[in-house]
Amino acid sequence: MRKFLIDTDTASDDAVAMCMALKHPDVDVVGFTVVAGNVPLDQAVQNALYTVELCGADTPVYVGADRPMLRDLGTAQDVHGEDGMGDIGLPLTGRTPAEGWAPQVIIDTIRANPGEITLVPIGPLTNVAIALLMAPDIAEKVERVVVMGGTGETGPGNISPTAEFNFWVDPEAVRVVLRSGMPLEFVGWDVSIKSAVVTNERQEHLRTLGPLGNFAIDIQATLQGYAWEETRLAGPDFPDPIAMAHAIDPAPATTEHLGVDIAIGSEPMRGTIIVDHYGFAQIPKNVHVVAHYPEAHFFSMLYDLLGD
Ligand code: RIB
Ligand code: CA
16 A cells, blocks of 8 residues: 555545545555645635545545745635535535644654655645745655646646646745755646546546546536636646546656746746756756656546546
């Protein structure tokens, strides 16, 4: 069994990624740490607790940072819904998180399992950065860090012309992580819009898979509209689920070891990743950037894991 610790700003795509990990026979999800991002922290915590319960699991959910390290919180409720789960009336209240603060849980879990934890941040990196500032030693003790974030080498932004949402929310946290020495693998939004667009045909297939397949589509109610009107994709895309697929099975991915930094400051460059292809800025090679993840492999895994 591989031990996953998943850091999430639980909204409609995070929830699908959580189900994938919880349902995978070889993955032991040791915990979910929650960060503010798509929705305010308390809502993300309730969404995570609901999703764990829906999967019939008892995995602990821990509360984390309610805002970026040095900025006000910007949410994506226009993309995922006010409640983050498509505003379809799910009972997303009244559940109780585990004792413990997310950054401390990240530290304690990695220290207690040296070389065995795959950390999978699928939201802003605030919790991870705080953990690193408190305990820099965890960088060499974690086995893998698979991040949904950034725009790969040349992808478009989804919150500004060049920035992806997770990295835009807390760019200072991204820089802490980039300079930490952690074994980083980035799955950017470029990979999601190329290989994880849930077309109508795929949605129909998911609906034949039973409760989790229907859940995975029902909660995309807001994202559906955003896709049609804003990104003009052929359906909602699944960035966190395809990042989770890479965490579960990195074999089919095409990656490149690159020097990566991030633009801090204000618009229009806030949160834009800087990929030093030719070494002009002498950025040390610190990230394995996923350039491609096969679409068929992703959807085959998604169907297998969400099926009854
Ligand atoms: O840019 C996509 C990312 O932002 C995903 O993690 C999605 O859940 C949102 O957090
Ligand atoms: Ca997310």
